[in-house]
Amino acid sequence: MSLEIVTPKMRGFISLSAHPGGLKNLVNNQVSRTPIINDGKVNNALILGSSMGYGLASSIVSLFGFQANTLGVCFERPPQKNKTGSAGWYNSGELIQIAQENNLSFEVYNGDAFNELTKNTVIDHLKSNYGKIDLLVYSLAAPRRIDNKSDKVWNSTLKPLNKPAFIKNINLQNHSFEEIEVQHASDDEVLSTIKVMGGEDWQLWIDILKENNLLSDNFKTVAFSYIGPEVTEKIYRTGTIGKAKENLEATASTINADLRSSLLHSEARVSINKAIVTQASSAIPGVPLYMSMLFQLMKANETHEDALDQIIRLFIDKKFHTPETVVDEHGLIRLDDYELEDKIQDEIKNRWQMLTENNYLSLIDLEQYKQDFNQIFGFSVDGIDYTNQVETDPRYSIMDVGE
C-alpha cells in the first residue's frame, strides 16, 4: 500500500505527479457517456497510444461502444518511490478494472511502440489470445523515436520552416501572455520530426500484422492528424509537425494500396481531428492560447467537443466501422468541421490580432484551459477531496514488454 496526499507538480506543459482518484473519475465519466454502436462489428482491436487523449477515447469506444476485445499499447511511467505514476498509467489501470467489472476484455502493454521487441511481443500475444484484428488505431504522440538496431535517436521538434516565426503564446508556467520568437528548423530537424510523427511506424505495424496473418477481411486502420487555423499555421501546418502529418496522410494511400491486393474490404484512413487539451497539444507554442479562445467560442456555439465526442463521431457520423466511411475530396475524415466553421475562425482571427498582454484575459477563457490542463493529470476534478490520501500504487495488471 502506498497512501499519499497527491498535489500537482506542474513544470510548464507537464505535471510530474498525477492523481489516481481524479483520473479514475474522468475515465468513468467517459465510459458512462459511450453509446453502444450498432450496424457494424469490431471483434478485436489494437490501440497504439491507448492511455491518453485520442487513444484513450478510442480504447473506451472500442470497449464500450463495440464490446471489442481490446489490446492497448502505451509508454507510461509506473509509480516509483516518492513519485506517482504518470497519468496514462492510472488511466490504463483504471480502464482495465472498469472493463473487467463489465465483463469486457481490455489488456495493456506498457512499452515503446517504435521498438521491435514491443511489436513482436504484441504479435505473439495477438496470435495466442486474439486472432485477427478488425481495427487498429494509431494514436502515438511521442517526443522521440529510438531505432533499436542502431540506437539512433530522432527527436520531434515544433518549429517553423525556412524562417523564424513570432508566435503569440501563453507561458504555461505563470500564465502570462508573451510573443516568442521560434527559430526555424534545420533540414535534419524536419527529417527527424517526420521519422517520429510521420507514417513510417504506422506502416511498420501494418506490415508486421499482415506478415503474421493477423488482419481480418474487413480490417480498418486510422491515424490522427490536425490541420488547424491560419493563426497557428506557421508553427503547425506549415511547420515541422505539418510536414510529418503530410507524410502520415500520404502513408494511408500506401497502406491502402498494399492491403487491398489481398484484403479487398480493408481501409486505411487519416482522420483530421479537432484541437483538444492533451499533453501533446499543450507542448506546441501558441496552441494553448488558441485553444483557450477556440473552446470559449465553440461552447457559445454549442459545438465544443472533447476527445470522446470526437471518437464517437468518427464511428457514428463518419461511419468508419462500415464500408461507407464519410470522407472529403482528399479521402480524409474531417472531425475538425465544427472547429473550422467560418463564423468561429473569423472571430478567432479578429480576436487574435487584438491580443496584447493587457487584454488577453478578456479574449480567451484561461480558467477553462487551466481546468482542462489540470484534468489531464487528474487534478481539478469534481467530487475529489484533494486533502485526502489516495493509493498511488494500486495493483493493476498492466503488462510489461519483454516479460
Ligand code: NAD
Ligand atoms: P497524448 O499526449 O494525449 O497521448 C499520447 C499517447 O501516445 C499516450 O498514450 C502515450 O503513452 C503514447 N506514447 C507516446 N510515446 C509512445 C511510445 N514510444 N510507445 C508507445 N506509446 C507511446 O496525445 P494526443 O494529443 O491524443 O495525440 C494522439 C494523436 O492525435 C497524435 O497523432 C496527434 O498529433 C493527433 N491529434 C491531436 C490533436 C490534439 O489537439 N491533441 C488534434 C488532432 C490530432
